[in-house]
Amino acid sequence: xxxxxxxxxxxxxxxxxxxxxxxxxxxxxxxxxxxxxxxxxxxxxxxxxxxxxxxxxxxxxxxxxxxxxxxxxxxxxxxxxxxxxxxxxxxxxxxxxxxxxxxxxxxxxxxxxxxxxxxxxxxxxxxxxxxxxxxxxxxxxxxxxxxxxxxxxxxxxxxxxxxxxxxxxxxxxxxxxxxxxxxxxxxxxxxxxxxxxxxxxxxxxxxxxxxxxxxxxxxxxxxxxxxxxxxxxxxxxxxxxxxxx
Amino acid sequence: xxxxxxxxxxxxxxxxxxxxxxxxxxxxxxxxxxxxxxxxxxxxxxxxxxxxxxxxxxxxxxxxxxxxxxxxxxxxxxxxxxxxxxxxxxxxxxxxxxxxxxxxxxxxxxxxxxxxxxxxxxxxxxxxxxxxxxxxxxxxxxxxxxxxxxxxxxxxxxxxxxxxxxxxxxxxxxxxxxxxxxxxxxxxxxxxxxxxxxxxxxxxxxxxxxxxxxxxxxxxxxxxxxxxxxxxxxxxxxxxxxxxx
DNA sequence: CATATTGGTATCTAAATGGTCTCAAGACAC
DNA sequence: GTGTCTTGAGACCATTTAGATACCAATATG
Numbered sequence: 001x002x003x004x005x006x007x008x009x010x011x012x013x014x015x016x017x018x019x020x021x022x023x024x025x026x027x028x029x030x031x032x033x034x035x036x037x038x039x040x041x042x043x044x045x046x047x048x049x050x051x052x053x054x055x056x057x058x059x060x061x062x063x064x065x066x067x068x069x070x071x072x073x074x075x076x077x078x079x080x081x082x083x084x085x086x087x088x089x090x091x092x093x094x095x096x097x098x099x100x101x102x103x104x105x106x107x108x109x110x111x112x113x114x115x116x117x118x119x120x121x122x123x124x125x126x127x128x129x130x131x132x133x134x135x136x137x138x139x140x141x142x143x144x145x146x147x148x149x150x151x152x153x154x155x156x157x158x159x160x161x162x163x164x165x166x167x168x169x170x171x172x173x174x175x176x177x178x179x180x181x182x183x184x185x186x187x188x189x190x191x192x193x194x195x196x197x198x199x200x201x202x203x204x205x206x207x208x209x210x211x212x213x214x215x216x217x218x219x220x221x222x223x224x225x226x227x228x229x230x231x232x233x234x235x236x237x238x239x240x241x242x243x244x245x
Numbered sequence: 246x247x248x249x250x251x252x253x254x255x256x257x258x259x260x261x262x263x264x265x266x267x268x269x270x271x272x273x274x275x276x277x278x279x280x281x282x283x284x285x286x287x288x289x290x291x292x293x294x295x296x297x298x299x300x301x302x303x304x305x306x307x308x309x310x311x312x313x314x315x316x317x318x319x320x321x322x323x324x325x326x327x328x329x330x331x332x333x334x335x336x337x338x339x340x341x342x343x344x345x346x347x348x349x350x351x352x353x354x355x356x357x358x359x360x361x362x363x364x365x366x367x368x369x370x371x372x373x374x375x376x377x378x379x380x381x382x383x384x385x386x387x388x389x390x391x392x393x394x395x396x397x398x399x400x401x402x403x404x405x406x407x408x409x410x411x412x413x414x415x416x417x418x419x420x421x422x423x424x425x426x427x428x429x430x431x432x433x434x435x436x437x438x439x440x441x442x443x444x445x446x447x448x449x450x451x452x453x454x455x456x457x458x459x460x461x462x463x464x465x466x467x468x469x470x471x472x473x474x475x476x477x478x479x480x481x482x483x484x485x486x487x488x489x490x
Numbered sequence: 491c492a493t494a495t496t497g498g499t500a501t502c503t504a505a506a507t508g509g510t511c512t513c514a515a516g517a518c519a520c
Numbered sequence: 521g522t523g524t525c526t527t528g529a530g531a532c533c534a535t536t537t538a539g540a541t542a543c544c545a546a547t548a549t550g
Contacts, residue, residue, distance in 0.1 A: 001258070017526060038269070040261035043507055054528045059508090075508045076536030077262060084434070190435045190453040190478025208435040208453040208478070233435030233453070262537060288496060299539045304497090320497040321547025 003042050004050050006034060018053050022061035030070060030081055037083035041071070044079070068202070069146025069235055072104070082146075084237045095141050095149065095229075096169035104143040106168070108151075111138040111200075113163045122154055125215055126223045133157035137166060140200055141229075147201045148235055153227040170225075179224055181216030188212050188238070193230070201232055208233035248287050249295050252279060263298055267306035275315055275326055277372050278466045286316070286324040339416035340386050340394065340474075349388040351413075353396075356383040356445075358408045367399055370460055371468045378402035382411060385445055386474075392446045393480055398472040415470070424469055426461030433457045438475070446477055453478035 007029040010021045029035045041047060044062070048055040062079055065071040072082045099106035114136050118128050128134070137153040153170060159179035160166070166173040174180040191211045198205040209230050216225035252274040255266045274280045286292060289307070293300040307324055310316045317327045344351035359381050363373050373379070382398040398415060404424035405411070411418040419425040436456045443450040454475050461470035 003260075019526080038261070038265070040259065040265075042260050045507080056529085057527060060526085073508065074536075075534070076506075078260060078507065078536090080261070187482050188433070188455075189482050190455045190476070192453045192478075206451065208437045210433075210435045210455075231435075233437075236434060238433040264537080290496085301540090302538060305537085318497065319547080320545070321495070323496065323547095 002050060003047070010051060010053070018057050019061040019064075022051070022053075022058065023064055026061070026065060027070065035081050037081055039081045041079040041081075067145060069143070069148070069232075072144055082144075082235075084235060094169055094171035095151070096172065099143050105145075107142050107145075108139045108168060109142070111140065113137055113139075113166070115157070115163055118154075122226060125226050126154070126156055128156055135160070135163040135166075137163065137170065146235075148232055150197060150200060150230040151227060152229075153225060156222075156224050159224050170227075174224070179218060181224055182219050183217045185215045185217075186212060190233070191230070197230060201230075203232055203234070210236060210238070247295060248292070255296060255298075263302050264306040264309075267296070267298075267303065268309055271306070271310060272315065277370075278468070279372075280326050281466060282326055284326045286326075288323060339414055340396070341414035341417065344388050347388075350390075352387050352390075353413060354385045354387070356385065358382055358384075358411070360402070360408055363399075367471060370471055371399070371401055373401055380405070380408040380411075382408070382415065391480070393477055395442055395445060395475040396472060397474075398470065401467075401469050404469050415472075419469070424463060426469055427464050428462045429459050430462075431457060431459045435478070436475070442475060446475075448477055448479070455481060 008025045010018060010025065014021055016024075026035070026041075041062075042050060044055050044058050048058045051058070062071060062073070066073055066079075070082055071079055073079045096106050116134055116136055118126065118130065118132050118134050120130065122128070122134065123130050123132065126134070134157055135155045137151070137155070139151055140147050141149040141151055155170075155174075160173060160177050165177075171180055189211050191209050192206050193201065193203065193209050195205045197209070198207055201209075210233060212227075212229045212231065214225070214227045214229070215223055216227075217223050253270045255263060255270065259266055261269075271280070286307075287295065289300050289303050293303045296303070307316060307318070311318055311324075315327055316324055318324045341351045361379055361381055363371065363375065363377050363379050365375065367373070367379065368375050368377065371379070379402055380400045382396070382400070384396050385392050386394040386396055400415075400419075405418060405422050410422075416425055434456050436454050437451050438446065438448065438454050440450045442454070443452055446454075455478055457472075457474045457476065459470070459472045459474070460468055461472070462468050
């Protein structure tokens with residue numbers, strides 16, 4: 001069984017560009033579980049020959065799906081259907097560490113990085129006195145170039161000299177100053193993205209997402225971090241292993 | 246019976262690299278308890294010969310699984326399936342018990358309660374032989390009279406005499422027959438409700454929900470239960486306490 | 491203790507694969 | 521016409537995969 005028999009054919013009568021037709025075929029195949037996570041696509045050259053189109057066309061089609069986060073390319077290895085990111089809900093880890101552990105390349109785009117004063121609400125959850133200084137970090141998180149999550153963090157200012165101290169990983173920065181949380185409370189719920197959020201993440205408006213609110217605590221029990229993360233529902237799985245008592 | 250007959254074969258037609266195919270085969274075998282803790286793998290040289298690949302390829306596959314903690318190597322001795330590390334992060338409880346613990350009153354409305362045969366997909370996750378009988382339970386779960394979740398459960402038939410044995414709580418019924426799961430794997434993701442689901446739960450169509458898929462295992466490692474629960478995103482929070490390792 | 495077996499490591503080769511580039515032809519909108 | 525988009529052909533590079541072979545180090549066995 002050839003690959004194109006599995007996923008469907010291109011239609012010569014269709015007037016849409018070839019690469020868009022191919023994208024549609026692949027998108028459908030992934031949506032209908034004809035292609036599963038980590039399934040390998042044929043090599044670009046083989047794929048092109050099989051479809052009777054040029055490699056350029058195949059690449060152009062794949063380019064789009066890669067930037068959507070549907071496919072993952074590895075030079076020298078091949079192109080694969082992106083596995084949903086499986087985040088372990090039982091382990092305290094940061095986005096950066098998580099992605100690296102999965103062989104994906106994380107990066108962030110800053111929305112803002114500011115100093116400010118605690119809001120009354122934050123002063124309760126962080127246990128700070130009113131008027132205490134905090135740092136705020138808002139950013140978009142990417143994996144292999146595809147947006148995965150929006151992250152809004154508030155940090156007690158005592159744990160680092162300035163907001164610019166955070167280069168990429170929040171937890172890495174906290175590690176350096178010896179203020180990395182060792183315990184956290186997490187709450188998780190399903191939400192609908194607002195239009196603005198959907199736009200930032202490149203998903204459809206009113207798509208489903210996961211809101212995870214985390215409060216991180218130091219060894220001595222002080223709260224140091226409050227983070228609200230909005231994860232793409234179509235790209236994220238949370239996995240937990242449970243045990244009876 | 247050769248080892249590769251136990252765990253499955255590699256597929257020449259698959260475009261994925263050989264070592265990844267082998268990883269997948271082994272991962273599945275471990276997940277489905279075809280390979281249990283401390284089971285020995287063939288020696289690398291033998292394994293390579295049996296599979297018709299080079300030792301390098303076998304080693305590369307094992308390298309990955311070892312770094313994931315699924316396998317353990319002992320030089321001069323062999324490679325073994327890692328004994329599972331038991332961690333008590335959360336408590337394995339049922340909807341009924343959960344609601345009672347929160348001071349709410351649970352009840353259910355049956356959508357269906359039937360006997361049937363395993364689907365091929367279920368036979369993999371439940372580790373049943375094809376054609377084995379199962380019970381299916383579909384219902385709406387309420388708390389204080391308000392619909393909270395849709396629950397689709399499949400149970401291996403050996404764990405109770407008939408589907409009618411389940412009155413309200415699935416886990417209570419399993420407790421009685423001594424087949425209550427002691428361990429579970431849960432995965433959780435955000436989804437959009439279908440119109441039908443939204444109607445059943447009394448929420449707006451295309452509202453956000455949480456899909457929780459749970460596989461429950463007995464003490465002896467047999468899988469006994471697969472449940473997919475769709476929780477209302479606006480009414481359900483999941484809370485977890487995490488600890489750094 | 492000796493020996494065989496096992497995993498651990500290293501070096502080399504070859505092939506396959508994505509990444510990138512140049513050059514060009516045709517369709518279409520402005 | 522002019523520019524843009526699409527598609528094609530071909531070349532070359534860096535990386536990954538896979539294999540062959542040899543030898544070392546730890547362990548099991550007798």
